[in-house]
Amino acid sequence: MTHDRDHESHAAPDSHTAHGGHAGLGDHVAQFRKLFWVNLIIAIPVVVFSTMFAILLGYQVPDVPGARWIAPLLGTMMYIVGGRPFLTGALSEIRSRKPGMMLLIGLAITVAFIASWGASLGLLHHELEFWWELALLIVIMLLGHWVEMRSLAQTTSALDSLAALLPDEAEKVDGDSTVMVAPADLRVGDVVVVRPGGSVPADGRIVDGRADIDESMVTGESRPVARAVGDAVTAGTVATDSGLRVEVTATGDDTALAGIQRLVSDAQNSSSRAQRLADRAAGWLFWFALITAAATALAWSIAGSPDASVVRAITVLVIACPHALGLAIPLVVSIATERAARGGVLIKDRLALEGMRTVDAVLFDKTGTLTKGEPTVTAIQTVADADEDTVLALAAAAESDSEHPLARAIVRAAEERSLTVPQASGFSSSPAVGVSATVAGRQIQVGGPRLLEQVGAQEIGAAAAWRDDGAIILHLVRDDEVLGGLRLADEIRPESRDAVDALHMLGVEVVMITGDAHSVARAVGDELGIDRVFAGVRPEDKAATVAALQQEGKKAAMVGDGVNDAPALAQADVGIAIGAGTDVAMASAGVILASSDPRSVLSVIQLSQATYRKMKQNLWWGAGYNLVSVPLAAGVLAPLGFVLPMSVGAILMSLSTVVVALNAQLLRRLDLSPEASTRAVLG
Structure with missing residues (x-):
C-alpha cells in the first residue's frame, strides 16, 4: 500500500489534600462559594443586632420586635450551616490526632457559639456575647476556603485524556x-x-x-x-x-497505553501529601490557645476571681480565632495564581508551586521542550558546481506536493530563505525510496540510502558525521547524479541555552530524558551543556528515572509535553507541562507553561520563592497577632493593671487581616516573563 506521503526513506537508518475533613476539589468550589454568599447575607443582621458589637462601636441596637433574639437565632443558623465544613473537618483532625486549622476554627466558633448563648440567656457575663465575632469568623473562613478551592480545582483528567488517544x-x-x-x-x-x-486501536x-x-x-x-x-x-x-x-x-x-494509565494513576496516588504550612501553624496555635486558656482559668481562679476566670478563658479562645491566619495562605495562592496566569504560567497544584523553590534537579524532555519538536533543515552540502540555494530549491520543488513532515521542513526552509521554487510535475512517492518529480524537464529525486542504492551513487562526504549526530540525511539526485545532501534534525530552541545556564547559576542540576536515540540525545546534550542525559527511555523508565533521582535525595522537577511524559510528570516532586503539549501531560502536571519557552521554568522558580516569602510573612502577621494578644487577653499584665479589652482585641484582629491582605497584593508587582526571570538570574 502506498500513499502520496510515503517517505519511508526519510527515516534515518539508525488534591490538594483533604483540608481536615473536606475533599477540596470539583463540587467543593461551588459548595464554598454558595456557603460564603448565603452566610455573608445572614451575617449582616447578626452583626448589626449583636449587643457587644453595638457596645464596642457605641450605637444602639435597632429597636424592632424580637431584636434581642435576631443575633442568637441567625447566629445559630450560621453555626450549623456555615460552620458545618469546619466542624466536620475538626472531627476528622481529632480522629487522626492531627490538630490543625479546622480544629482551631471549629473550637473558636463552638466556644463563641456556647458563650454567646450563655450571655444571651443571662447565664454568663455580657462580655461573652460573641455573635458578631462568630458571624465574621465563619464568613472570613468560608471566603478563604472558597478562594483556596478555586485555585486548586482541576479541570482535566489525565486518565480521560489517555483514553482519548484510542x-x-x-x-x-x-x-x-x-x-x-x-x-x-x-x-x-x-x-x-x-x-x-x-x-x-490495540x-x-x-x-x-x-x-x-x-x-x-x-x-x-x-x-x-x-x-x-x-x-x-x-x-x-x-x-x-x-x-x-x-x-x-x-x-x-x-496494552502499553493502559500501562501508562496505571503508571500515571499510581504516581498521582502515591504523591506525598505534604503538611501545609498554614496547618502546621494552626496546629501549634491550637495547643498554644488551649494551654493558655486552661492556664488563664486556673490562674484567675487561684487569684480568687472565678467569674473573671471564665470570662478571661473564653476570651482567650475566641481571640485566638485565626481571621488573618485563615486568609494568609489562600489569599497569597489566589493572587499568585492570577499573576502567574498573566505571565503564562498556570498553577494547578499549590503544593507544586510551594515545592518549586527547593527543587535541585530539573529533568527536561527533549522533543518539543528543549527542541521545537519538528524536523528542520540544519545544514546543506553540495556536490560539483551546485550551490546550497539551488539544491534546496530543487528539493522543495520535488517535495511541494508531499505532506510528510520532512517534506514540509524542506519547503519551509526554502520559504525562510525566500527562494524561488520552480514548478514540478509528475510527483510520485515510494515508501522504499523517497519522492520523485519532474522539474524543468529533468528528474529530481529526494530520498535516503535506498535512493542512492537505486541510482548507484555515493553519499556526500558529511553524511557520516551527520549520522553520528543522529541527524536525518536526505540526498538530492538530478538525472541519477547527486547534487547535494540535506541534514534535518529536531532544532534546538534558541531559549534552551539560557534556561540551562540560568538553572546552573541557581545550583540546579539539569537532566535531559528522551525516547530518542543516544546519538541524537548526546548531540543536544553536548550543545546545551546538560549535566546528565538519559536516552532511549520508554515511558515506564521515565517515571523510574525520576524516582531514581529522588532516591539520590534530589528534589526533582520534570518538564515535558507528551503522553510519554505523563507518568514522570506525576512521579516528580513538581510536574511542569509545556502548554503546547497534550491534555494528558497538562493533566498530570502541577504547573502548566502556556508557552513552549523553557526559560519559563525560571519564572516558576521566581514565583515559588516570592510566594513562599509572602506566605511566611502573612503567617507571622496572622499568628503574631495571636502570640501577642492571647497572653494579654489572658491577663499576663494584670499585675501591672492592664488586661486587653475586647474592643482593642477586635481592632487588632481586623488590623492583622488588613495587613495580610495588603501584603499579598504586593505579589502583583512580579514580572514573570521568561526574559525577565532569566535576566534576574544571569544579570
Missing part, C-alpha cells in the same frame, strides 16, 4: 469485508485496518503494509519510525502516511 471505532477485518467495532470489543487474533493518519503486529508510525505520544521518539510486516505497533500510535493491517496481540488492560 479511536472511537476500529475497522475489523471480517472475511472479505470490514466491520466497525469498538476497540473494547477487539480480541487477541483479530485483524484490523489502520488507515493513513489513523490511530492503532497493541498488535503488522501483517500487511508498511508505514511511518508516529510513536511520539508513547515513546517520545521525535520522528516517525518505519514499521513493516512483523513489527509490533502500540495502541494510540498513528500511521502517518500509509495504511496497515494489524493483528491484535493485546487489548484492554494489557
